[in-house]
Amino acid sequence: MDGPIVIEGRAWRLGDGITTDHIISGKYKYAKMGRLEDMLPYLLEEVIPGFYKMAREGDVIVAGSGFGYGSSREHAARLLRMAGIRVVVAESIHRIFYRNAVNNGILPIISRVIPASTRTGDRIRVDARQGVIVNLDTGARDRFNPPPGLLMEVINAGGMVEYIKRRGLPW
Amino acid sequence: MAGTLTEVILERRLGRAPERGEIAIVEVDHVYLHDGTLPLALRVLEEAGVPSRPRDPGRVTVFIDHAAPAPSLAAARVHKRVREWARRNGVRLYDAGYGISHQVMVEDAIARPGMVIVGADSHTVTLGAVGALATGVGSTDAALAMVTGKTWLRVPEVLEVRLEGTLPNGTTSKDLALHLASLVGRDGAIYMSMEFTGPGLAGLGVEDRMTVSNMSVEMGAKAAIFPSDEVTRAYYNSLGVEVEELAPKPGAEYDDEASINLSSLEPMISEPPEPSRARPARELEGVEVDQVFLGSCTNGRASDYRMAARILKGRRVKTRCIAVPASRRVYNTLLREGVIQVLSDAGCTIAHGTCGPCIGAHLGLLADEEVAVSTSNRNFPGRMGSPTARIYLASPYTAAAAAATGVITDPRSLL
DSSP: OSSSSSSEEEEEOSSSBHHHHHSSSSHHHHHHEEEEEEEHHGGGTTTTTTTHOOOTOOOOEEEEOOOOOOBOOTHHHHHHHHHTTTTTSOBBBBBHHHHHHHHHHOOEOSHHHHHHOOOOOOOEETTTTTTEEETTTTTOOEEEOOHHHHHHHHHHHHHHHHHHHHOOOOO | OOOOOHHHHHHHHSSSOOTTTTTEEEEEEEEEEEEETTHOOOOEEEEEEEOOOOOGGGGGEOOOSOOOSSHHHHHHHHHHHHHHHHHTOEEEEOOOBBBHHHHHHHHOOOSSSTEEEEESSSSGGGGGOOOOEEOOOOHHHHHHHHHHEEEEEOOOOEEEEESSOOTTOOOOOHHHHHHHHHHHHTTTTTOOOEEEEGGGGGGHHHHHHHHHHHHHHGOOSSSOOOOBBBHHHHHHHHHTTTOOOOOTTTTTTOOOOEEEEEEGOOOOOEEETTOOEEEHHHHHHHHTEEEEEEEHHOOSSSSHHHHHHHHTTTTTOOSSSEEEBHHHHHHHHHHHTHHHHHHHHHHHHHHHHHSSGGTTTSOOHHHHHHEEEEEEOOOOOTTTTTOOOEEEEEEEHHHHHHHHBBBBOOGGGGG
16 A cells, blocks of 8 residues: 555545544543554544444545644544545644644645635545546645644655555654 | 743753744653543554653652542552552552642652653643643643653743732732633633733732642643742742752843733632633622532632631532542642631531532532632533533632622631
């Protein structure tokens, strides 16, 4: 599996302030401790009921400001990846989630243009080599700075586990 | 070279001046994880085929604090694995009941001024109170820091928060933190380090500073660093430890600044669903309250319960009231001082140090549409139980006042 250099996927439009609690509530983490797969049905359950069944490989989260705010729980990024999410586009992304996204092979993109013009179901095209993201249904287009150096290599590998398997420890 | 505390600390690590915005590979002085984040760290290493033995076991600490003692069989099994891993690898383990990681890292003097620390918990920023560059990471980053001794850090922009004056009676550093959250906003400090300066620092003890650093992540901050000054040295001296002084260089350059006069602050309260929605407590007086929670890594220290006891002494609570001192050391201090007796006489339920109530893991979950006043740091929907429960964040004074009256109350009327 090679990472999201160029992908096309369906958008899931979320609002502002989606915390890691919204993505996966702490109460499931502690009720289902140690069984990541058992938490999948609760992914984004209060935001988009049934999300884990509807999401497909290559889908894109498009959110407002403050995405991934809150707890450091990496389960949030990991479960999104398990559900098929390859790209998160948001007006702003909190830093621990940003790191966790990279480590789980999800490309984080900061953009104001795309969230402003995207609805759930729109086709989103991302080209990480060119640093361009386009909403194919509305024609909205934005440039972004891909994560630098090592971070992008980790994303391209599909996450830190895959990166280490192929190339050994990163430092 | 811009000379902020963040840069002073990083310059020592790198042996050169760091450049703002660069991604630097940095040696880490200490890594800590807990029962909620260590299992995923071990799973990641296993999947990657990397042995989980730390590069230097003396620089790793593990805590069983998130759901502890085990409230379920699932948690008990996780705890067992955590204990076995720590024993096999010579890693220091603080088992259930010893205390909440961030509190123990400071009061057992594991964290010291000038250190670079990563913790697999977002509230690792708490340790900035003692002059450490401490930041939260996920399980993968903590696992890598553990086995390699290093992590990557983006050299952050710095927001200077200049403090003047002194806190008025009935007003605390929690009110400062909530006020700051309303000023900076949920995303205002993303990727930034916050640093505190000014004459107002002298009146804030280490425990007060921990509350402020703790809440910086609610503004997006990577770290929230206080200088190591007379206050810091006096605190460590009381633990029998000598620490160095640490200050920004003269003429340090900041990317942004905020100025707060502590004398003008008043008791604050954050409405759900976010800490940044803070306003004066007097504007919310009369809101009926079902449960009060006194504790957490934000406000579970001895000084916090002394404040609560000032309000609750000779009164009976009119709500459910749960007090969870952040560590056994705090608990024992309060026992000796008679504070536990005051809280118990008032009708509070007193438990051991755990993160449980704050994260809805155990010990007092909220039912649908119930209202809580909590001294913790987050009031997201569902945080403490039902998604329709409402959580208000406040200082120990304001929370205790709500317990004493059954409604949100400006605590100054009871002092």
